[in-house]
Amino acid sequence: MQNSKISVQDICSIAIMTAITAVMAQISIPMPMGVPLTMQTFAVTLSGIVLGARRGAISMIIYVLLGAVGVPVLAGFSGGFQHFIGPTGGFLLSFPVMAYLIGVGTKLRKQKGMFLLFLIFGTAANxxxxxxxxxxxxxxxxxxxxxxxxxxxxxxxxxxxxxxxxLGLKLQVRLGEVMQWT
Known part of the structure; x- marks a missing residue:
């Protein structure tokens, strides 16, 4: 993206990744200490790879905001601010940072080891x-x-x-780099 304007294509892509994250959140397995195993982080990673750093982070900010205001996009079709101030809230709050870091790595993927390094950084931040x-x-x-x-x-x-x-890297190839990843 050469300028800071967001196109209709950007908005649609961001909305699709936000929706995919909401759907993937419903694949959840409860764990003994209260932190469930969900597919949200799969979607966050996919968002960073497919949308790039900026758009990936925006999609996760929107996801977090939707969850915070009560839209049932979080695991178990739940929503509400209480999820962000509870024991698992830090994981949710870190999603934009995770997507951003992974998106940075995607942009640097031609440099040996950078994609893997930023994939690890994003996951470690989460x-x-x-x-x-x-x-x-x-x-x-x-x-x-x-x-x-x-x-x-x-x-x-x-x-x-x-x-x-x-999946994300294949999607980029299939899309033919239609969008300029940032």
């Missing part, structure tokens, strides 16, 4: 903010937060990131 908020609100140690919020999810995080990367 975990860091999520664990921090979990630990503060639950008055838990870092180790407790790590074992509740990260350790059980690492295998699926790798699988979701790999699948979103393969």
């Amino acid at each position: 975990y860091a903010v999520g664990v921090l908020m979990f630990c503060i609100l639950m008055k838990a140690s870092f180790w407790t937060g790590f074992t509740a919020c990260v350790l059980p999810f690492l295998p699926t995080a790798v699988i979701k990131a790999a699948a979103a990367s393969v």
Whole structure:
């Protein structure tokens, strides 16, 4: 995107990724410590890859705002501000940063290792903010937060990131780079 204007195509693409995230949030498996396994992070990763840093972050800001005002886009067809100030709120709040970082990596993908590095940075940012908020609100140690919020999810995080990367990069090729990724 050469200028800062958002086109109709941008708006539609952002809306589609926001909607995909809302749908993927409904694929949720409850976990013992209260942090569910969802497909939201798959959608956030896909958003950063397909839309790029700026649009990917915008789509996640819209998703977070919709959830915060009560639209049932979060896991379990829920919504409301209470989800953002609870133990899993940090994960949700970090979605725009995660999409942005992954989008930056997508733009740098021709530089050896940069895409993977930013994919890891984006995922790590999601975990860091999520664990921090979990630990503060639950008055838990870092180790407790790590074992509740990260350790059980690492295998699926790798699988979701790999699948979103393969799909997202293929979508870019199929779209023929119609949009100039930012």
